[in-house]
Amino acid sequence: MQHASCRFVQITDIHYATPPHPRLDWPALKQRLPEQVRAVPLADTMLPMALEQISTQIKPDFIIYTGDQVDSGWDDAGLANLEAFRDFTSAQAASGIPIYSVYGNHDGPRERFSGVFGETVYRFIVNGCHFAVLDSGLMTEEQEEGDQEAARRGNELLSELFAAAGDAPAAVFIHFYIYPAGVPGYSFRGSAEAIELLEAHSRPVAVINGHHHSGRVSVVHGVPYYTARSFTEAPWAxxxxxxxxxxxxxxxxxxxxxxxxxxxxxxxxxSEVCRFEF
Ligand SMILES: [Fe+2]
Incomplete structure (x- = not known):
């Protein structure tokens, strides 16, 4: 029997905004990097550079964007930003590398995001590895009702994930933290229940997220929680x-x-930053 394994690239918190922003060569880009805290106008240059390296050298089984794909999906330009991001990344990424998306708090109204990228709570399987994508909603109370429902569906999906995966490798993608729970503006509303489900499963399942641009890593009761550093701020990861x-x-x-x-x-x-052995 073939062993289940897969390689995937996570890019998070790109904060893309509609072009036109000029495409720069390396010397021009390098000169502009120190200019701003968030490299929003530079994404038109940096993202294709990264995607080319990912496509030609890293060759992952899929790419997942873990939220805040755009700087604002909210205002009048919101839909244009989301569509431009979708078209730009699918044209730049290598042929045939599947793309998955996680809903982030900058990505606009949930319905608008779904219209462009599909469901915000879903599962998929690649090379025998099982994945769940959750929807952590917004930082504000604005869509409290929708966010509570998304949290409920997310935890339902986690139970389905664990039942389907059994002892196979699995991971959970979300924009906010699951651990630590209860941090306003940073934690998933369903965190407490999600942590119970994760800890009750027969083997460790990694939780992989974004949102906190400087990144962090925790292992709690055997469960690894990995927050990736953002693409839009130094060191542009x-x-x-x-x-x-x-x-x-x-x-x-x-x-x-x-x-x-x-x-x-x-x-x-x-460079290798974490190695979790299950
Ligand atoms: Fe965020």
Whole structure:
């Protein structure tokens, strides 16, 4: 029997905004990097550079965007931002690499996001590995009712995930934290129940999220919780996750900002940041 394993790239908190923003070469990009805290106008340059490296060198089984794909899905330009992000990333990413999306608090009204990217609470299976995508809603009370319902459906889906996965490798994607629970504006509304479900499962299932741009890692009662660093702030990161029956290895790629100016495009440099053995 073939062992279940898969490799996937996580990119989070890109905060894309509708073009036109000029596409820069590496020397011009490098010069502009220190200018701002969030590199929103630089995403038109940095994202294709990253996606090219992902497509040609890393070759993952899929790419997952874990929320805040756009800087604002809310205002008049919100729909245009979401559609531009979808079209831009699908055109730039390599042929045939499946793309999955998680709903983030910047990504606009839930219905608008769903209209462009599909369901916000769903499961999928790749190479025998099981995944669940949850919807952590908004930071404000604005859509409290929708967020409570999304939390309820999310925990229902977690139970389904564990029943379907059994002892197979599995992971959960969400924009906010599951752990720690109860942090206003940062924690999933269904966290307490989600933690109980995760801890009751027969084997560790990693929770992989975004939102907190500087990233963090915790292992609590055997459950790994990994918050990836954002794409939009220094050091401009994305991650490769290698999930198998024996564990999860995470390699973080950060933009090599000291690269020689002779090259034409930016390059990301990978280093292993976590190794969880199950
Ligand atoms: Fe966020």
């Amino acid at each position: 994305f991650c490769l996750h290698e999930l198998s029956e024996t564990g999860l290895v995470i390699t973080e790629f950060t933009l090599d900002a000291h690269a020689e100016e002779l090259r034409e495009v930016g390059q990301w440099r990978g």
